[in-house]
Amino acid sequence: MDQFEMLKAWAETNVETTMFYFLATVAIPLAYGVILDKTIIRSGFILIGVFGSICGFFLLLQAQFLALAQLMIYAVGITLVIVIALMLTNPRMEKSQLSNATPANQLGAFMVAVGLFMTIYLSVRPENWTLSSEPLDTNNVEVLGRALTTDYSLPFEFASVLLLAALIGSVMLAKAEKPSKPGEDDYEYTVVEDGPIAGDPRQDREPAVSKR
Amino acid sequence: MRNGAEILKLGTLTLVWWCIIFGAVWAACYIVGILIPMALTSYESDAARMTAETCRALTPILSVLVFIPINAMFMVLFERRGLAIFTVRLGPNRVGPDGYLQTAADAVKLLFKEDITPRGADAFMFTLAPIVFFAPSIFGAMPLLAAVTNYHELFQIANLPTGIFFILAASSVPVVGIVMGGWASNNKYSLVGGLRSAAQAISYEIPLVLSLVTVCLMAGTLDVVQIAKQQSGGILNWNIFGGGALRGLDQAISLKFSSSAPALQELSKSSFEQVLKSVYLEPTAQALGLGAGQEGLAGIIAAFAVVLLIGSIWIAYGLYMTGACAEINRIPFDLPEAESELVSGYNTEYSGIKFAIFFLAEFTNLFIVASIAAVMFFGGGDCPVPAWLGTALGGPQIASVINQALTPLIEIKLVDPPTLFATIWVILKVYSIVFFAVLIRGTLPRFRIDQLMDFGWKRLIPLSLIVFVLVVYAREFVNVHVGT
Numbered sequence: 001m002d003q004f005e006m007l008k009a010w011a012e013t014n015v016e017t018t019m020f021y022f023l024a025t026v027a028i029p030l031a032y033g034v035i036l037d038k039t040i041i042r043s044g045f046i047l048i049g050v051f052g053s054i055c056g057f058f059l060l061l062q063a064q065f066l067a068l069a070q071l072m073i074y075a076v077g078i079t080l081v082i083v084i085a086l087m088l089t090n091p092r093m094e095k096s097q098l099s100n101a102t103p104a105n106q107l108g109a110f111m112v113a114v115g116l117f118m119t120i121y122l123s124v125r126p127e128n129w130t131l132s133s134e135p136l137d138t139n140n141v142e143v144l145g146r147a148l149t150t151d152y153s154l155p156f157e158f159a160s161v162l163l164l165a166a167l168i169g170s171v172m173l174a175k176a177e178k179p180s181k182p183g184e185d186d187y188e189y190t191v192v193e194d195g196p197i198a199g200d201p202r203q204d205r206e207p208a209v210s211k212r
Numbered sequence: 213m214r215n216g217a218e219i220l221k222l223g224t225l226t227l228v229w230w231c232i233i234f235g236a237v238w239a240a241c242y243i244v245g246i247l248i249p250m251a252l253t254s255y256e257s258d259a260a261r262m263t264a265e266t267c268r269a270l271t272p273i274l275s276v277l278v279f280i281p282i283n284a285m286f287m288v289l290f291e292r293r294g295l296a297i298f299t300v301r302l303g304p305n306r307v308g309p310d311g312y313l314q315t316a317a318d319a320v321k322l323l324f325k326e327d328i329t330p331r332g333a334d335a336f337m338f339t340l341a342p343i344v345f346f347a348p349s350i351f352g353a354m355p356l357l358a359a360v361t362n363y364h365e366l367f368q369i370a371n372l373p374t375g376i377f378f379i380l381a382a383s384s385v386p387v388v389g390i391v392m393g394g395w396a397s398n399n400k401y402s403l404v405g406g407l408r409s410a411a412q413a414i415s416y417e418i419p420l421v422l423s424l425v426t427v428c429l430m431a432g433t434l435d436v437v438q439i440a441k442q443q444s445g446g447i448l449n450w451n452i453f454g455g456g457a458l459r460g461l462d463q464a465i466s467l468k469f470s471s472s473a474p475a476l477q478e479l480s481k482s483s484f485e486q487v488l489k490s491v492y493l494e495p496t497a498q499a500l501g502l503g504a505g506q507e508g509l510a511g512i513i514a515a516f517a518v519v520l521l522i523g524s525i526w527i528a529y530g531l532y533m534t535g536a537c538a539e540i541n542r543i544p545f546d547l548p549e550a551e552s553e554l555v556s557g558y559n560t561e562y563s564g565i566k567f568a569i570f571f572l573a574e575f576t577n578l579f580i581v582a583s584i585a586a587v588m589f590f591g592g593g594d595c596p597v598p599a600w601l602g603t604a605l606g607g608p609q610i611a612s613v614i615n616q617a618l619t620p621l622i623e624i625k626l627v628d629p630p631t632l633f634a635t636i637w638v639i640l641k642v643y644s645i646v647f648f649a650v651l652i653r654g655t656l657p658r659f660r661i662d663q664l665m666d667f668g669w670k671r672l673i674p675l676s677l678i679v680f681v682l683v684v685y686a687r688e689f690v691n692v693h694v695g696t
Contacts (some may be wrong), residue, residue: 003258004258004261004262007258007262039334041395042334042337045337045388045392048388064372064373064374064378065374065377068374068377068378068381069381071381071382071384071385072377072380072381072384075381075384075385075387075388076384076387076413076414076417078388079387079388079391079410079414080410080414082391082395082410083391083407083410083411138373139373141373141374141377141434
């Protein structure tokens with residue numbers, strides 16, 4: 001066995017593991033960055049990095065379709081989140097006040113975090129999964145598509161019902177406007193009236209009267 | 213014909229620059245992919261073998277890296293000269309012979325400019341934004357390389373089973389770069405440009421993806437190499453003409469008018485009616501379960517389905533071009549960088565090399581969009597002349613003459629004839645679509661933002677869904693891509 005073959009054999013057994021640890025060392029600090037960064041918009045961009053490295057994990061597991069869907073949905077979805085964050089907060093890098101959490105709040109958050117971790121761990125721990133040594137179908141997009149439209153069509157439809165509910169809910173939230181009294185809010189904002197948009201040609205068509 | 217001379221000059225310029233671009237790419241691919249590995253085979257050490265393998269594997273990415281900067285230079289010049297013709301001006305014609313080197317000079321100027329980071333900007337994000345904008349256009353184009361080079365062995369490594377989905381996923385990332393750059397610049401105009409770009413890209417991605425999904429549905433695969441292969445065999449097999457829905461019609465018509473055509477050997481015994489029957493009636497009758505006596509009904513349904521399918525695909529192509537123009541921020545959808553409203557939008561604060569990267573990415577994206585259209589709708593590297601007509605016109609003889617002339621080059625593997633011809637057709641198709649985009653830029657004014665949103669959500673998305681459903685049903689009654 002010459003050097004070239006040895007290198008090839010080493011690569012076949014070890015590259016996946018090495019890549020996994022590499023991606024993990026990228027993903028975990030980025031995930032901390034999302035929580036710890038004081039600027040909300042920066043956190044949003046870091047979150048895209050986290051999802052990018054998760055996309056890498058899917059590629060390692062040979063789930064190409066899932067990896068690409070992850071990239072496509074989250075890259076665009078998180079951008080939307082950032083845009084909304086920009087609209088709802090002061091976009092000029094103002095440090096958000098995170099320090100007003102009381103010890104009771106912190107304890108509650110810690111309890112929730114531990115509970116969530118335990119739940120997720122118990123549901124995904126490896127004992128419950130049957131391992132298979134079958135080779136993956138090279139065209140696993142087709143397998144996925146068939147499964148989603150035949151065996152698992154009901155869960156698939158339910159997922160879309162969930163999305164519909166979210167959509168209707170957001171419309172309802174956006175519609176339910178209470179008439180706010182002046183002086184009630186802490187900060188000022190300008191209300192844009194419904195009407196012709198600035199620069200609308202209809203508005204500009206005023207009779208040109210020259211002053212003499 | 214006052215513009216005749218200018219059009220001729222533009223044509224010459226295009227040819228000269230094509231020679232420069234593709235000569236450079238060709239040379240790079242040949243040296244790294246074939247010459248170095250061939251030279252290394254004489255050494256029998258492991259290091260030599262490893263280097264040879266690495267060189268072969270790196271050829272696709274190297275060809276893209278050589279191609280992108282030179283191509284961007286050409287496309288800027290092409291666009292400026294083209295727009296000059298449309299608006300009856302002269303365009304850049306001072307630097308170098310007849311302005312050929314104008315954009316090369318511009319590129320050098322951009323590289324030597326000072327790289328400024330504005331005060332109050334988020335320096336890290338400000339630097340990261342051009343990279344996030346540009347990198348996806350490099351790796352997103354990789355599967356296309358395998359499709360446009362007729363699956364040459366050096367480029368097989370670039371192909372993926374999820375081809376077109378990979379390209380679409382990669383093309384959805386650059387909007388993050390625009391928003392990032394707009395926000396990090398600490399400039400109101402940049403921010404508004406970035407926000408507009410996010411809204412626009414998300415709205416227009418839906419019709420873009422749905423139109424491509426329609427084509428994938430017809431092809432039955434996501435693999436771009438497969439899609440290009442299915443469409444081989446002349447213009448009537450291309451997806452834009454229903455992917456073989458009109459197959460055999462050209463032969464039948466020529467048979468009708470000259471029954472003694474020598475090239476129609478395979479059809480010499482059948483008549484016009486028989487071709488129609490075998491191509492159209494039988495699949496429809498089979499799909500509907502109609503008997504022998506109901507041929508009239510089957511014929512009507514077949515004709516209707518063919519017209520519906522081809523019409524739907526043409527609409528899908530229109531939707532694709534509209535969505536693509538919006539995705540890459542070209543006029544009439546260049547709201548993110550509207551000069552007259554937002555100074556220059558998201559790239560107002562950028563200068564020097566970072567601005568150059570934004571600029572490069574924009575023109576690369578235009579090229580990629582055109583190549584996707586060429587592969588998905590216009591048959592990739594396929595010759596538009598149908599094979600039987602090519603044979604009748606002496607195609608094989610011409611090909612063999614060319615092959616003989618190129619024999620010394622083929623022997624040293626400098627030329628691979630199938631790849632060469634495929635590439636020439638791809639170049640012609642892609643730059644025609646680029647020219648079409650330039651024509652649109654010279655013709656249409658910019659949308660207003662509310663018009664843009666209305667047009668996207670109320671017109672294009674419903675239309676793309678309708679087209680999708682129509683193709684699902686029409687495909688059942690028509691033989692699409694049967695030969696492959």
